Each structure stands twice: as structure tokens, then as C-alpha cells.
Amino acid sequence: MKPKIFIDGEHGTTGLQIRTRLAGRTDLEILSIPEEERRNKDLRADLLRSADIAILCLPDDASREAVILLEGHATRIIDTSTAHRTHSNWVYGFAELEALQAQRIREARLVANPGCYPTGAISLIRPLRDAGLMGGDYPVTVNAVSGYTGGGKQMIAQMEEVNHPEHMKENNFLYGLTLKHKHQPEMQVYGKLDQAPIFAPSVGRFPQGMIVQVPVYLDLLKGKPTLADVHKELTAHYSGQKIVRVVPLEESAALARVDAEMLADTDGMNLYVFGTEGGKQVNLVAVLDNLGKGASGAAVQNMNLMLGLS
Numbered sequence: 001m002k003p004k005i006f007i008d009g010e011h012g013t014t015g016l017q018i019r020t021r022l023a024g025r026t027d028l029e030i031l032s033i034p035e036e037e038r039r040n041k042d043l044r045a046d047l048l049r050s051a052d053i054a055i056l057c058l059p060d061d062a063s064r065e066a067v068i069l070l071e072g073h074a075t076r077i078i079d080t081s082t083a084h085r086t087h088s089n090w091v092y093g094f095a096e097l098e099a100l101q102a103q104r105i106r107e108a109r110l111v112a113n114p115g116c117y118p119t120g121a122i123s124l125i126r127p128l129r130d131a132g133l134m135g136g137d138y139p140v141t142v143n144a145v146s147g148y149t150g151g152g153k154q155m156i157a158q159m160e161e162v163n164h165p166e167h168m169k170e171n172n173f174l175y176g177l178t179l180k181h182k183h184q185p186e187m188q189v190y191g192k193l194d195q196a197p198i199f200a201p202s203v204g205r206f207p208q209g210m211i212v213q214v215p216v217y218l219d220l221l222k223g224k225p226t227l228a229d230v231h232k233e234l235t236a237h238y239s240g241q242k243i244v245r246v247v248p249l250e251e252s253a254a255l256a257r258v259d260a261e262m263l264a265d266t267d268g269m270n271l272y273v274f275g276t277e278g279g280k281q282v283n284l285v286a287v288l289d290n291l292g293k294g295a296s297g298a299a300v301q302n303m304n305l306m307l308g309l310s
């Protein structure tokens, strides 16, 4: 029997992208809800309970409600929302986090898909923490730009429809100005940091793509490593991984610019160490598609792991 997959929120931004990724899969049975019934709780409950794996692509409150609907049922869950990412009963769905993480995902019933910005930030911070180069007390800052699909259907309409009552006319804007963002807790927990990073997100007038930057003072790291030492740790951490690529130093040294859309429509993530050998600072940079490795691509990767397919 083919595994049954239900994407709750399949008509939203993340859900649609997962559906597209699964469209050609003959090894799965996709349970689907008509768009006009997407908020029909009874029908959703039936589909959630009939599925082997439910992928929740809903706002946080609706995700929590779906999990309650599944209490006492065997359906395994991948939640793409922020609701359960730091919850101890849930496995964090970043397969490359550390050596055992992919196996934890394979065995889990409850998997919390990471946030798009945290995927970039944690991918840069965690290897340095685990290698002992970065102390938990390091004052981490995270600066980022995302494509506007990161704001879901509402922001897409605000950016694209000039007659929208809350039309956004800016080409690039900073937000999260209170320095309180829903992604900080998971960056702190899975970055193993003593305090939440200062997080400065922004949005650009392009649909998909993302740059996440973590600038670092080398003198504040343990043993005062060089740029090459930092690059070596990242390379070792992701050795053998297919989705996360640590870009060789010669290749990054030849770049004059980094394009936020470079990996749009892909599920990969590139990590760079920028700076000058012998210098005292490096800029650690992750480039990904907010809807690829940042959301839908990661959800499909986790689903495949849970099905024992990778």
C-alpha cells in the first residue's frame, strides 16, 4: 500500500509548493481537499486521520488545532509552522543539524520543519558551536533578506497588487524593528546560544530567495581561528551532504556580489565564508530559497526520511 500524504493548507504558498514537488510521485497517495473546503474542520479531521503523514502548512494557531485533532491517532506530522519548533516532544527537521538528526527524523512521529531564516542562521552557527570555536556567549547577529513569498498569501497580494488596500510599494524594507521575531527562539535553541541573536530581517521585491548573514569577529572565537579554519569546520560538518554545499574558498573569493535569487526554485543551500585571509573578521553567509530548503523542500526531505526513502 502506498503511504497516504495529506497537506493541510495545500492551497497556501508553502502547501502549493509541496504539492508541486509531489506531483510526479507515483509512490505516494496524495489525499486532497478542494480549495473551497480548505477550512472545513470535519473534512480536514477525516483527511488528517486517514493520512500516514500529515504536512501542516497552516498558521501557528491552526497547526496547534490540527495537532489536537490528531491526538490519539497514528498519523505522523510534519509541521511547517513556528508552533512546535522548540517543543521537546518534537524533532527539529533540519536533517544536517548534526550526525544523528536525519535518523531522529526517520524515527519521529512529530517533526517540526525549521523556519526559513533559522535554516540559514543555524547552518552557519551550529558547526562552530559544536567544534568549540564559538562559545555559547558569543554575541551573534543575524542580518537577512527574504523574497516576499516568505510572508505567505497576504504579503504576496500586498506586494503584487497595486490596488491592494495595504499595498507595499517598497522595493526593499527592514522589519522586525522591535527586535522580537518568532524565529529567534529556534535560532537560540538549535544554535546553542546563551542569548537570542540580534535578528534584522528584511524583504526584497523578488518572490523567492534569501540571504542570511552572520558576521563574526575572529578574535572573539576560541583560539582565534583564521578564515580558513572556520571554512574547514563548516566543510567538515557538511561533508557528504547533498543539499547543503559549503562553497570552496577559491570560488567565493572570486565573487564580487551575492544574488539573493541564486537558488530560487531549488531545494539547495549554499554556505560561504567571506573575508580576507589574515583579516580579523569573516561574514558567514547562507543562500537559499525561502520556499525550498527554507520550507517546502525541507518538508519533502523530511517526509522522504520518515518514509525511509533517504
Ligand SMILES: NC(=O)C1=CN([C@@H]2O[C@H](COP(=O)(O)OP(=O)(O)OC[C@H]3O[C@@H](n4cnc5c(N)ncnc54)[C@H](OP(=O)(O)O)[C@@H]3O)[C@@H](O)[C@H]2O)C=CC1
Residues within 6 Å of the ligand: 008, 009, 010, 011, 012, 013, 014, 015, 038, 039, 040, 056, 057, 058, 059, 060, 062, 080, 081, 082, 114, 115, 116, 149, 150, 151, 152, 153, 154, 290, 291, 294, 295
Ligand atoms: N512562506 C514561507 O516562505 C514559509 C512559510 N512557513 C510556514 O508555513 C505555514 C504556512 O505559511 P504560508 O504557506 O506562507 O501561508 P499562506 O497564508 O500562503 O497559506 C496558509 C494556508 O492555510 C490556510 N488556513 C489558514 N487558516 C486555516 C485554518 N484555520 N484551517 C484550515 N486552513 C487554514 C489558508 O487559507 P486562507 O486562504 O483561507 O487563509 C491558506 O491556504 C506558516 O506557519 C508559515 O510560518 C515556513 C517557512 C517559510
Ligand SMILES: CC(=O)N[C@@H](CCC(=O)OP(=O)(O)O)C(=O)O
Residues within 6 Å of the ligand: 080, 081, 082, 114, 115, 116, 117, 146, 147, 148, 149, 150, 151, 152, 155, 182, 183, 201, 202, 203
Ligand atoms: C518575509 C516574511 O515575512 N517572512 C516571515 C518568515 C517566514 C515564515 O512565515 O516562515 P516560518 O514558518 O519559518 O516562520 C516572517 O518574517 O514572519
